[in-house]
Amino acid sequence: MARYIGSECRQCRREGMKLFLKGNKCTTDKCAFERRNYAPGQHKDSRSKISDYGRQLREKQKIRRIYGLLERQFQRYYEAASRKKGITGEIMLQYLERRLDNVVYRMGYASNRLSSRQLINHGHFLVNGVKVDIPSFLVKAGDRIEVRENSRDLKVIKQSIETVARRGGVASWVEVNPETMTGIFRAVPNREEIGLPVQEQMVVELYSK
Numbered sequence: 001m002a003r004y005i006g007s008e009c010r011q012c013r014r015e016g017m018k019l020f021l022k023g024n025k026c027t028t029d030k031c032a033f034e035r036r037n038y039a040p041g042q043h044k045d046s047r048s049k050i051s052d053y054g055r056q057l058r059e060k061q062k063i064r065r066i067y068g069l070l071e072r073q074f075q076r077y078y079e080a081a082s083r084k085k086g087i088t089g090e091i092m093l094q095y096l097e098r099r100l101d102n103v104v105y106r107m108g109y110a111s112n113r114l115s116s117r118q119l120i121n122h123g124h125f126l127v128n129g130v131k132v133d134i135p136s137f138l139v140k141a142g143d144r145i146e147v148r149e150n151s152r153d154l155k156v157i158k159q160s161i162e163t164v165a166r167r168g169g170v171a172s173w174v175e176v177n178p179e180t181m182t183g184i185f186r187a188v189p190n191r192e193e194i195g196l197p198v199q200e201q202m203v204v205e206l207y208s209k
Helices: 008-015 023-027 052-067 071-082 088-098 100-106 113-121 155-162 200-207
Strands: 125-127 144-147 174-177 182-185
Touching: 052 071, 052 088, 052 200, 071 088, 071 200, 088 100, 088 200, 100 113, 100 125, 100 144, 113 155
Parallel strands: none
Antiparallel strands: 125 144, 144 182, 174 182
């Protein structure tokens, strides 16, 4: 499967904000965005004026990079959301929050979504007692997510649980027991609970053209 293999820190600099793509490193003074909080490239200072299309594109890229998706993957979530009744932008974010790799990250079992995706691909998690190795699996309210018994001694998972407070803590819509390494996806979060500093309506406007 295709994936982005460039610099994560370069993406943060391009979007002008921390996307927390490198987990705990983003909370330290080693973060590249702290040292170079300007757009990458030779002509970083010449982009003084941006069009409406440019602002919409930046919001789309920002959300896509936060969740670690390629363009076609991201567009499918928008199309699925546009077929539902309600606010398309909010429904789109809810789909993204329901992805298993995001839920594992929100529960604190991984320091970032990329690490979460790798752990899921390697079969370290169960959903309702069944091994799931598909990061895009959509979790439903009431689903139980747990680390497999043979994987509970993994250093990367233990370290992530120990440092989750540094990254903002566990999400309010999940319930986690760090001792047994189990968690419950209590409910699909609303827009206020998701809390990302993005303007998803701009993405709707971009794709609606």
